[in-house]
Amino acid sequence: MEEKDTSRLEAFSDGVFAVAITLLVLNIKIPGLELPADKLLPDDGGDSLWQALLDEWPMLVAYGTSFATIGVMWLNHHRLYKHIHRTDTILILLNLLLLALIVFIPVPTALLAKYLERPDLHTAALLYSGTNIFMAICFNLLWRYASYGNRLLGKNVDMRSVAAINQQYLFGPLLYVIAFAFGLFSAPACIIVNFILALFFALPGRPLRALPEKVQPAEDEGA
Amino acid sequence: MEEKDTSRLEAFSDGVFAVAITLLVLNIKIPGLELPADKLLPDDGGDSLWQALLDEWPMLVAYGTSFATIGVMWLNHHRLYKHIHRTDTILILLNLLLLALIVFIPVPTALLAKYLERPDLHTAALLYSGTNIFMAICFNLLWRYASYGNRLLGKNVDMRSVAAINQQYLFGPLLYVIAFAFGLFSAPACIIVNFILALFFALPGRPLRALPEKVQPAEDEGA
Amino acid sequence: MEEKDTSRLEAFSDGVFAVAITLLVLNIKIPGLELPADKLLPDDGGDSLWQALLDEWPMLVAYGTSFATIGVMWLNHHRLYKHIHRTDTILILLNLLLLALIVFIPVPTALLAKYLERPDLHTAALLYSGTNIFMAICFNLLWRYASYGNRLLGKNVDMRSVAAINQQYLFGPLLYVIAFAFGLFSAPACIIVNFILALFFALPGRPLRALPEKVQPAEDEGA
Amino acid sequence: MEEKDTSRLEAFSDGVFAVAITLLVLNIKIPGLELPADKLLPDDGGDSLWQALLDEWPMLVAYGTSFATIGVMWLNHHRLYKHIHRTDTILILLNLLLLALIVFIPVPTALLAKYLERPDLHTAALLYSGTNIFMAICFNLLWRYASYGNRLLGKNVDMRSVAAINQQYLFGPLLYVIAFAFGLFSAPACIIVNFILALFFALPGRPLRALPEKVQPAEDEGA
Numbered sequence: 001m002e003e004k005d006t007s008r009l010e011a012f013s014d015g016v017f018a019v020a021i022t023l024l025v026l027n028i029k030i031p032g033l034e035l036p037a038d039k040l041l042p043d044d045g046g047d048s049l050w051q052a053l054l055d056e057w058p059m060l061v062a063y064g065t066s067f068a069t070i071g072v073m074w075l076n077h078h079r080l081y082k083h084i085h086r087t088d089t090i091l092i093l094l095n096l097l098l099l100a101l102i103v104f105i106p107v108p109t110a111l112l113a114k115y116l117e118r119p120d121l122h123t124a125a126l127l128y129s130g131t132n133i134f135m136a137i138c139f140n141l142l143w144r145y146a147s148y149g150n151r152l153l154g155k156n157v158d159m160r161s162v163a164a165i166n167q168q169y170l171f172g173p174l175l176y177v178i179a180f181a182f183g184l185f186s187a188p189a190c191i192i193v194n195f196i197l198a199l200f201f202a203l204p205g206r207p208l209r210a211l212p213e214k215v216q217p218a219e220d221e222g223a
Numbered sequence: 224m225e226e227k228d229t230s231r232l233e234a235f236s237d238g239v240f241a242v243a244i245t246l247l248v249l250n251i252k253i254p255g256l257e258l259p260a261d262k263l264l265p266d267d268g269g270d271s272l273w274q275a276l277l278d279e280w281p282m283l284v285a286y287g288t289s290f291a292t293i294g295v296m297w298l299n300h301h302r303l304y305k306h307i308h309r310t311d312t313i314l315i316l317l318n319l320l321l322l323a324l325i326v327f328i329p330v331p332t333a334l335l336a337k338y339l340e341r342p343d344l345h346t347a348a349l350l351y352s353g354t355n356i357f358m359a360i361c362f363n364l365l366w367r368y369a370s371y372g373n374r375l376l377g378k379n380v381d382m383r384s385v386a387a388i389n390q391q392y393l394f395g396p397l398l399y400v401i402a403f404a405f406g407l408f409s410a411p412a413c414i415i416v417n418f419i420l421a422l423f424f425a426l427p428g429r430p431l432r433a434l435p436e437k438v439q440p441a442e443d444e445g446a
Numbered sequence: 447m448e449e450k451d452t453s454r455l456e457a458f459s460d461g462v463f464a465v466a467i468t469l470l471v472l473n474i475k476i477p478g479l480e481l482p483a484d485k486l487l488p489d490d491g492g493d494s495l496w497q498a499l500l501d502e503w504p505m506l507v508a509y510g511t512s513f514a515t516i517g518v519m520w521l522n523h524h525r526l527y528k529h530i531h532r533t534d535t536i537l538i539l540l541n542l543l544l545l546a547l548i549v550f551i552p553v554p555t556a557l558l559a560k561y562l563e564r565p566d567l568h569t570a571a572l573l574y575s576g577t578n579i580f581m582a583i584c585f586n587l588l589w590r591y592a593s594y595g596n597r598l599l600g601k602n603v604d605m606r607s608v609a610a611i612n613q614q615y616l617f618g619p620l621l622y623v624i625a626f627a628f629g630l631f632s633a634p635a636c637i638i639v640n641f642i643l644a645l646f647f648a649l650p651g652r653p654l655r656a657l658p659e660k661v662q663p664a665e666d667e668g669a
Numbered sequence: 670m671e672e673k674d675t676s677r678l679e680a681f682s683d684g685v686f687a688v689a690i691t692l693l694v695l696n697i698k699i700p701g702l703e704l705p706a707d708k709l710l711p712d713d714g715g716d717s718l719w720q721a722l723l724d725e726w727p728m729l730v731a732y733g734t735s736f737a738t739i740g741v742m743w744l745n746h747h748r749l750y751k752h753i754h755r756t757d758t759i760l761i762l763l764n765l766l767l768l769a770l771i772v773f774i775p776v777p778t779a780l781l782a783k784y785l786e787r788p789d790l791h792t793a794a795l796l797y798s799g800t801n802i803f804m805a806i807c808f809n810l811l812w813r814y815a816s817y818g819n820r821l822l823g824k825n826v827d828m829r830s831v832a833a834i835n836q837q838y839l840f841g842p843l844l845y846v847i848a849f850a851f852g853l854f855s856a857p858a859c860i861i862v863n864f865i866l867a868l869f870f871a872l873p874g875r876p877l878r879a880l881p882e883k884v885q886p887a888e889d890e891g892a
Contacts (some may be wrong), residue, residue: 008456008524010231015464018238019688022246023468025326030333049343053350064323071319075312078231089521089650096517100510103471110476115495123495204312233677241684242465245692248772253779272784272792287769294765298758301677427758454679454747461687469691535744535873542740546733549694556699561718569718 004154005086009095013077016099020106021070027110028059062113065195066106072202073102076139079204083162084146085154091146098138104131112191125187129180132194136172143169161205168205175200227377228309232318236300239322243329244293250333251282285336288418289329295425296325299362302427306385307369308377314369321361327354335414348410352403355417359395366392384428391428398423450600451532455541459523462545466552467516473556474505508559511641512552518648519548522585525650529608530592531600537592544584550577558637571633575626578640582618589615614651621646673823674755678764682746685768689775690739696779697728731782734864735775741871742771745808748873752831753815754823763811770804781860794856798849801863805841812838830874837874844869 031052077098084091108128115124146152147162175197183190254275300321307314331351338347369375370385398420406413477498523544530537554574561570592598593608621643629636700721746767753760777797784793815821816831844866852859 008460008527011234011457012460012464012520012524014231014235015238015461015684015687016468018235018684019242019465019468020471021322022239022242022326023471025243025246025329028327028330030330030337049338049346053346063327067319067323067326071316071322074235075315078235078315081231089648092521092524093517093648096513096521099467099517100513103468103513104474104509106471107474107476114476120495123499127499202312202316234680237677237681238461238464238684241461241681242688244768245685245688245772248689248775249692251773251776253776253783272789276792276796286773290765290769290772294762294768297681298761301681301761304677425758425762454683454750457680458683458687458743458747461684462691465688465691466694469694535871538744538747539740539871542736542744545690545740546736549691549736550697550732552694553697553699560699566718569722573722 006081006084009087009092010081013095013099014074016103017070017074017077020103021067021074024063024066024070024106024109027106027113028056028063031056058113058116059110061116062109065112066109069109069198070102070105072198073105073135076201080139080143080146080165083153083157083165086152088152091142091152094138094142094145098135098142101131101135101138121187122183125183125190126180129176129183129190129194132197133173133176133180136169136176140169140172164205168201172201229304229307232310232315233304236318236322237297239326240293240297240300243326244290244297247286247289247293247329247332250329250336251279251286254279281336281339282333284339285332288335289332292332292421293325293328295421296328296358299424302388303362303366303369306376306380306388309375311375314365314375317361317365317368321358321365324354324358324361328358344410345406348406348413349403352399352406352413352417355420356396356399356403359392359399363392363395387428391424395424452527452530455533455538456527459541459545460520462549463516463520463523466549467513467520470509470512470516470552470555473552473559474502474509477502504559504562505556507562508555511558512555515555515644516548516551518644519551519581522647526585526589526592526611529599529603529611532598534598537588537598540584540588540591544581544588547577547581547584551581567633568629571629571636572626575622575629575636575640578643579619579622579626582615582622586615586618610651614647618647675750675753678756678761679750682764682768683743685772686739686743686746689772690736690743693732693735693739693775693778696775696782697725697732700725727782727785728779730785731778734781735778738778738867739771739774741867742774742804745870749808749812749815749834752822752826752834755821757821760811760815760821763807763814767804767807767811770800770807773800774804790856791852794852794859795849798845798852798859798863801866802842802845802849805838805845809838809841833874837870841870 031049108124108131111124112121112128115121143165147166150157153162176194179190179193179197182193254272331347331354334347335344335351338344366388370389373380376385399417402413402416402420405416477495554570554577557570558567558574561567589611593612596603599608622640625636625639625643628639700718777793777800780793781790781797784790812834816835819826822831845863848859848862848866851862
């Protein structure tokens with residue numbers, strides 16, 4: 001196999017993804033954990049405890065959503081770096097920018113969970129949706145920079161996969177802007193559309209319509 | 224050695240396991256850590272401090288149990304990926320689902336520790352036991368998906384090891400359901416049975432009864 | 447490729463960088479996260495929430511700055527270990543000292559953010575700047591130790607890259623001392639100069655003036 | 670190079686070491702971080718802030734000591750796994766036990782820092798010292814198990830290095846018990862002796878007296 005220069009960049013990114021996805025659990029509070037034993041919930045055979053646990057449901061939903069979001073981001077990162085085999089300073093800085101957004105994800109998600117049953121949800125949904133737009137732009141920047149003229153791709157890169165990613169990413173930021181626009185009218189609609197988009201980007205891109213040479217990066221400039 | 228596609232998936236999973244297992248220590252509170260120096264425990268030659276430390280015992284038990292549980296999960300993950308050599312989107316998503324459960328483990332464990340000396344323990348034990356059932360199901364889904372017809376296994380996989388894992392995992396969810404049923408009657412029994420099951424899954428599976436071809440994945444479909 | 451002894455040292459360092467950079471997000475507080483639902487901000491259609499979020503701006507600036515700083519440190523670490531191929535106990539201890547400083551970065555940064563709008567900023571800026579001086583010294587120690595007489599460098603190391611790093615690092619501590627001196631007169635100037643220095647060290651070093659043999663490590667002693 | 674089975678065990682351990690060593694910084698509190706802007710320290714040109722920072726010195730000492738301790742443990746782990754090339758279930762479980770102790774280190778260290786200026790220090794010093802005894806025993810168990818009859822060592826292991834480690838580790842638990850005994854009389858003496866021992870184990874072991882065949886593992890049983 002051709003030697004990859006990106007192994008340490010991938011290892012560092014994996015570490016950041018792993019910590020960010022694990023820190024999510026810190027938002028789930030355990031009822032009464034901070035209280036001394038004599039000030040706990042009334043001991044009524046578990047009824048109060050069940051109730052306290054059930055009241056945590058927005059945090060559980062936020063945990064699931066954030067975990068899925070960061071997981072799908074990792075999946076996309078993994079997919080891009082299958083093709084990216086070399087690094088330079090700009091790629092590393094774009095990768096850092098992307099990681100800064102990924103590490104930030106728990107903030108708008110926790111906000112969403114906290115305000116899920118109040119009209120302020122509006123504000124939280126827009127912040128959440130806005131973060132996703134920046135993320136989509138950032139993934140695009142990273143990929144366009146690396147794939148332009150095969151700048152940093154592997155020597156024997158599969159052109160059809162590259163074209164498929166190009167096509168799938170082309171509409172990413174636009175779709176997230178539409179999701180944001182939904183948020184101006186209905187917070188729940190905004191959240192649902194964002195969730196559907198996460199699922200969409202979990203799937204590998206496929207050249208839906210036959211795309212021959214047009215979207216392919218200029219092969220004559222390739223390494 | 225045959226090239227493995229799973230190295231980055233394993234690295235990411237290792238990171239998640241490592242963070243999850245290390246965060247457990249955050250549940251152990253240091254007596255008086257938050258207090259200013261003049262409001263600390265009475266300075267009676269250490270008696271109050273010893274007492275405060277001893278009162279932490281449920282948290283220490285929870286630390287030990289969670290550490291052992293996540294450690295054994297890592298051991299099982301490691302064992303499966305010795306045989307799984309290729310990835311696809313579904314495997315990565317199943318792996319993410321598994322990681323989401325592993326990261327969640329500290330929550331029911333801390334709950335168990337907090338309510339260990341109260342009747343509410345019942346509720347906590349059922350939640351803890353229920354998490355384990357989902358975990359066992361998730362490990363099964365991952366393994367069945369990867370090993371079905373040798374879908375994602377290595378080319379020269381040891382069929383006897385695969386059969387041994389198949390057999391050991393066959394009874395996993397059922398055993399954890401039985402442990403859960405114990406919890407309906409006795410919380411301590413439930414905890415002990417769960418602990419024994421963790422030990423059981425720490426051991427490598429062995430084809431106890433001679434199992435020739437029956438449990439083996441269909442070799443004719445293998446890669 | 448020549449075998450590298452440093453892979454585990456790099457993996458451990460990557461882990462520390464990844465955790466340190468991810469923990470930064472814990473400083474961003476979510477408005478009202480700790481409060482029960484009935485004591486949240488007044489529900490005035492989101493105005494109070496927007497205001498509370500906007501009031502977080504110093505924390506967001508601190509998050510961005512710290513993320514960039516630790517990211518650039520990782521970039522430099524990565525650059526040095528492209529050339530360092532062997533380890534010994536002293537290198538590992540110097541690397542540990544460097545990691546201890548990197549993990550410490552969030553402390554002066556959070557202090558800076560907290561006191562950004564008060565005269566005490568002075569104190570915070572000096573602490574922040576002082577940490578950067580120690581960091582620059584530490585990077586120099588690590589690199590000088592490893593590169594002296596090619597002690598721990600790879601066999602086919604590119605002498606021109608080594609010379610470029612030598613030259614760039616030569617002025618590092620001095621530049622940070624100057625930034626510190628700025629802090630004695632103006633805290634904002636100190637912060638801005640530190641930021642410019644971080645950008646400077648993000649760029650790869652180049653032998654600006656033609657430097658033939660003088661700065662090169664003694665080749666005759668090389669491995 | 671001979672293939673190593675231990676790469677994933679080392680990667681997981683590196684992750685745990687990295688997280689544990691980074692979490693130490695969370696014990697350093699930033700003065701006034703939790704307070705609203707109008708309840709901060711009096712704004713007297715930085716005097717109160719300097720004072721508040723200086724009052725943090727026990728936490729800084731604890732940070733430095735814990736960082737050094739966990740760093741030296743990593744160094745020893747790294748040293749052992751240079752020779753250990755194969756794994757089995759018992760090795761993985763012993764390694765988990767060791768990691769559980771390493772993750773626990775911040776607890777007695779923070780306790781030590783909190784009670785550094787009170788007579789209760791006694792209690793804290795004994796707990797700290799006791800943890801170190803268990804750590805030394807655990808390192809011994811791991812190494813003795815792996816090296817007995819070259820059970821899990823590499824094929825071309827350097828017998829002199831193995832003998833040097835054997836000799837250095839032989840006295841480890843005993844030395845830590847002596848440090849513990851010091852703690853029964855003087856807490857400061859106990860802390861200093863523990864610190865010296867950490868330095869001692871940072872150095873690579875050397876066969877001080879010429880030890881020919883006696884301490885070497887039985888070569889005839891080797892793999």
